[in-house]
Amino acid sequence: MMLEIKNLYAGVDDKQILKGINLAIMPGEMHTIMGRNGSGKSTLANVITGREGYAVIKGDILFNGESILDWSPEDRALTGIFMSFQYPVVIPGVNNTYFLKAALNAKRKHKDEKELDAADFLKLIKSKLAEMDMDANYLQRAVNEGFSGGEKKRNEILQMLTLEPALSVLDETDSGLDIDALKIVAEGVNKYRSPKRSFLVITHYQRLLNYIDPDFVHVLIDGQIVKSGGKDLAVDLEEKGYSWLEA
Amino acid sequence: MSNEQQVIDSRLKADYEYGFVTNIESETLPPGLDENIIRTISAKKEEPEWMLEWRLKAYRHWLNMEEPKWANVTYPKIDYQAISYFSQPKKKELSSLDEVDPELLATYDKLGIPLEEQKMLAGVAVDAVFDSVSVATTFKKELKKAGVIFCSFSEAVKNHPDLIKKYLGSVVPYTDNYFAAMNSAVFSDGSFVYIPKGVRCPMELSTYFRINEAKTGQFERTLIVADEGSHVSYLEGCTAPMRDENQLHAAVVELVAHRDATIKYSTVQNWYPGHPETGAGGIYNFVTKRGTCLEENSRISWTQVETGSAITWKYPSCILKGDNSVGEFYSVAVTNNFQQADTGTKMIHMGKNTKSTIISKGISAGKGQQTYRGGVKIMKGAENARNFSQCDSILIGDKCGAHTFPYIDVRNPSAQMEHEATTSNIGDDQLFYCNQRGISTENAVSLIVNGFCKEVFNELPMEFAVEATKLMEVSLEGSVG
């Protein structure tokens, strides 16, 4: 099992948001979490990646069998957990290339692999840019500086492709994208799938599921997973909304 | 309290490294300012009559002036009669380092400028100013070979009166502003540099300042003249001890670049920033720094990294008189705790085809406040003037502030102006983003702050760049978060 969430209760600012989440993700699987705003989707993502300010009240999160609740965010990242942010931040003055190289080499160092030098990294990043249909001037720009909403999301997926995480948590990656950008992002995600890699896709809009194929769909209502199923569950949600599950 | 917050708090409280006081006998005049004090100062320095006359003219003019009130800083009213305007160690003239008071040398050791070591390693001539009097001047002989004059201002008044008479006040007349008038009346000492025609100064020139006695104003006067085709790079760096009362610093720096000459003036300034909890005890830093590109193809470049100082009010400026002349201003200012800075530059284009570049970076943390005023004035006869201004601020936390007031006055239609400004906030989000990519908080801070400042740091002479980076770390360690 790659990721196991056991009876997780968690919250932020003294408010309890997740009320007993149980989830098991095996290697190679793609799970989708759908839910309204306020249902706890982002909280789940933030708790998995270890963001400050979120408190785990009860339960556990295990990654490859080990509890990661006490781990810092960077340690969780180095061990193979990646998050595509819903609202990627801008880091002015810090070059995209420099940043991503620092991140990649931190990972390689952690795995006792040789760090890449500037030339090798440049070759690598250029091929990934081509995959994501992004302009080469990306290399000179600062992290997300001057990027449109769509470009920022594409940058997230680009980073995923470069860092090659085992578990990718995609937090509303499809929000705010036009159709073309959505297709590129979906393509990037689909190409990245493999038996050793898993996805936790958090989404609000059914539209994304026209382009990716999750193995499981879970519906999150008021901090609990109330129903799980296959892709057709998403179709039901599209037609009926959430109220039929809220009873 | 979160982990990050704890780290931040402990670093913000890091004690000012250089906070200590040297106990050396020094002669200090009683507080207050009147003609007698000025005469006393002039007499103690054994100045010629014309110098005293100049001081008195300035003083009389000062009496009719009003302290400026428009700066975007607040400070308790300065009682000019409660400050002593002169402080000098009680020893006689020294001819070599051996005769320097060992306690004094120890002071320099603590400041990180052991003169002997510098002599051996960096080859930098150091004119160390101990409070208001120059104590040691090294390398005079080696510079003399090149024909470069580098001495204390007081010496220059005695040994090079023609040069002083020709250039003193030519860039900043005592009528210019309140603090310039005050300085002209009571200036204690400073540096004088003259580079003769065609000479490229063989080493970087440097001066260290230190304010020691409580209630002593520091009134430095510096004059640098680069004759035709010459080149000089001058470094100015300051530290100050921990004090409970605010200390006044009103310096005047004048630069004159003749045809085809270049003057590069770099400052790394580390004033005591005021008590971290109350803001009391910091330095009041009112400086007038100006350079005139007098003739064609001359170039003046100001580079500064500033941290500390309770209140800073300074506008290094360039007057671009000569055709094709170039003025540059690169600055990083850090305000933390209760510091306030009102800073900027003025570029005045008068000749044809003149060019100016302004790159200003401000980092505000804690309750620091920064105001940047960038003035670019294109006079009527300034054909084809070009200006590029970039003014960026980073705010760390939500209690600090940064304000930008660019003012652009263009009176010639052929001018080409470019201006960019960015304000951003470094917060938990940026750090978490870096963490989530496997980059530790410490490395992230380094990445962000250095990335932000690199354009300016690249302009500093190497030794200074190292000190600047260290200075930034002391001022900001953990305050990013």
Next chain:
Amino acid sequence: MSLSHFQTEFDKIMNRDYFLDAVHPMRKEAFSKFLNSGLPTNKWEDWRFTNLSKLKQKKYRISETQDAPAGDVDLSSFEIDGVDTVVIYNGHYQEALSSVPSGIQLLSGIEYLERNNWEFETAERSPFDLLNTAFMDCGMSFIVDPNINVETPVRILFISNGENNIMANPRMYLDVGDSAAVTFIEHHVGNAASFFQNASFFASVGVNASLDHIRIQSNSTSTQNMANLDVQQETDSRYTFTQFADGSELGRTNVYVHLNGKGANCELNGLALSNGKQHFDNHIIIDHKVPHCTSSQLFKSVLREKSSGVFNGRTIVQKNAQKTDAKQSNKNLLLSKDALMNSNPQLEILADDVRCTHGSTTGELDFDSLFYLRSRGLDLARAKSLLVRGFATECFDTIQDKKIKSFIVQRFDNWLN
């Protein structure tokens, strides 16, 4: 045009039988407010640099039936491949010549009003907003239902022809439903000797919806063209605006974008090319009301001869609009000593965790670059052309549709040579 003359024309409007009675009260109210304020003078802050004297001198009248085309209308010179077009000729809708792509519903005024409970968006920021409400003649309302992705772009072709002093006040509504997407083009053309068009455009972009708006202003150089755009954006929506202006004697575009929902993105771009005594004025306001929205403004002008321009770009970031990422850039190329540009970028930031940049450049062609190109064998005209082209290219980047892009690039090349 004096206010009493406006009154005369307004009375005509009120007596028109084919306009809805239901909107009469709205018209009356708007007109009385208009009379109170009058047309702007150069003492008004937003009109300091834009001279309306031409507009004030002429005596315009509303469009009459005789202004509609008598026979066929030749549209060949305005063709853009791959778009469906709705034709409006001197303020008259030409049904026979029009078509809309599948996925879009084109509603008449009554239908739209009924659908919206007899209320619709209106604006009162400037006298021209009021004028449009009072005098609105041809109204077009477009609806895109939720989740519909309209593949073919839809274009409204506004043709202004003829010798008469006509005043037209078209009013357009465009509602893009949740998760829907559409490309919308406004194309202004014609050879009118004297025409005043004051168009208002109201768009609402639903949750996760996408609207690409292209505005091509190529009227005759004796046309006064006012455009009032009001855009409401909901959560995660996307709005891009690309304006290409080379026509009209006076062109003023007022844009107000309301970012009402988190995660909304808005990109506004414009390229203005002016000759003779043309004057192009862009007044932009983007209002960040909620957190996590992104906006950008990129406006460029190339000015020749005695032409002039204004850019006033305002980005407002409200107090709780944290994590805003906004940028603004205005670049102007003056190709003559008599050309004049007024650039006023403004940032009004009330929140404290935001990222905003703004920049403004006004200048001439770089002599060094010109010399370099000439030293490589290009004559002065070709060298200038190359540099101006390089300057303008950035503005076309947001246009995704290749055919629309090539149409605009072609017009640009024509203007250059």
